[in-house]
Amino acid sequence: MKLPELPTEKAFPSPLHHPRVATVIGRWLGVAVTICFLTGLFSHFQQATPGWLLIPSRPASLYRVTQGLHVLTGIVSVPLLLAKLWTVYPKLFTKLPWPGRKALGTVFERLSIAVLVAAMALELFIGFLNTLQWYPWPFPFKETHYALAWIIVGALLMHLAIKLPLIVANWRRTPADRTPVSDPTESLPPAITGLSRRGLFRTVAGAVALVGITSVGQSVPALGPVAVLAPRMPNVGPQELPVNRTARDAGVGMVAADWRFTITGPEQLSYSLDELRALPQSRSDLPIACVEGWSQGARWEGIRVKDLLKLCGAPEGSSLRVVSMEKGGFYATSELPLEFAEDPLTLLALRLNGTDLDLDHGFPARIIAPNRPGVLQTKWVHRLEVLT
Incomplete structure (x- = not known):
């Protein structure tokens, strides 16, 4: 029996898989990952301060802000990563231009994506379980979390270097992207879901806002009543x-x-x-x-x-x-x-x-x-x- 052929990238004509969409969501994800990395680095150095680094005692609430941002940006990175992967998954069906010089670049591109996605998925997974204080693994959390962060940074820089021409080409809006909101017509075929590009952006932004608001209450008492995703609630405990x-x-x-x-x-x-x-x-x-x-x-x-x-x-x-x-x-x-x-x-x-x-x-x-x-x-x- 003959196996069915795999689809090609051309089988996914939806404008939601356009490089412009991937670039915009990638920017959002990049901001979240950068904040998460820098605040996580600060937390790590608080607990394992190298001899050359002087950590001040003021502002008194600095760690409260940085660690709240660290966990918040880690949590909102989950829907952003899923959205980013969804926009680019048709690229998995692109055939390697083998033999040829472009094949090597494609291999490096896919390798960087594989390492980046695997490391980010594991980092976010163990980071979330850490907020629950559940450690169902044999390796030390702090050291592993720190090492994975640097692997993510390395894989991300490699990926950005490879995709830089495409990112630059799609960094700014095109005339098609400037279509008024009242006019749903787009230059590319409509998405099967009925969503326009802007509709997708609003959906992703809404998901990020919802996840953020329902979790940040563990460090922002005013939002405590709606912090249904937070493992700790303000004012709950002895004294x-x-x-x-x-x-x-x-x-x-x-x-x-x-x-x-x-x-x-x-x-x-x-x-x-x-x-x-x-x-x-x-x-x-x-x-x-x-x-x-x-x-x-x-x-x-x-x-x-x-x-x-x-x-x-x-x-x-x-x-x-x-x-x-x-x-x-x-x-x-x-x-x-x-x-x-x-x-x-x-x-x-x-x-x-x-x-x-x-x-x-x-x-x-x-x-x-x-x-x-x-x-x-x-x-x-x-x-x-x-x-x-």
Whole structure:
């Protein structure tokens, strides 16, 4: 039995598969990917800061904005990527001009597309599951997510270099694209769906807006009521603040009555909880901003870390190692660089929103600092170590 022949590219005459359409949607996708990459790079360097990079503690809400944008642009990239693939899939049926010099360029083009699409699909998939805190794979998320980002950038640059002449040719609108909205007539055959090019653009833009509005509420409280796609809702959790990692998850139980906080430096100090409460207290209005994209502002009260450094005689410019009572885990300890340790907003917090910390929020003490990822705002702190 003879197998049916595959269609050719000419079998898809719809204007929705025109290079102009692919260029416009590609621009939108390119903007989203660029923002997502740069904000993701900032988040990665927050958690693994290279020696040559100085991350400031201000603006205090900078990480809240950048990580909210990172997750938002990652989410809206899904409908944009699907739309982009739909506009160009007829190219899969283009026969290779073999033998000939053009065949090599076509092979490189398809190779760049294969790597780009595969890497982006995997990146968006594991990134979305990260927002749900579900990791059904054996490899480390952070390192894999970071490596895939650079693979995407490389494949994208290669693809743009190959397609640059076509992109330039279709970057600006043609007379056919300037047809008034009231006149549906186009120079190319109508799409089977009945959509015009502009209709497709509106549909894709609407899908992007819908996905964005129903997810961004996890970091924009005003949109919280419609954040049906967000894994975290504002004001939901102990003391009206969401929790990622509970005390039970961290292996932290009830705190013993003889619990003491210590700070090791030129002079070693030790305090009971009542003694910490007796020290001069300060207040900081700072958000918790997590790598999963959600954030929420809160009112924190406690002792300024810079005051603790002075009490133990730490030299100027000291940084700190923060040690938690958490049993193991990647973030049982963290480092507080001098820019954050000396910032007056950085606290060893004892209270949240007017009451003592809930155990799931780090009772009896936690770190809260400006412009820091939530995973570095260490909970259940029982020791600070001065690093010189």
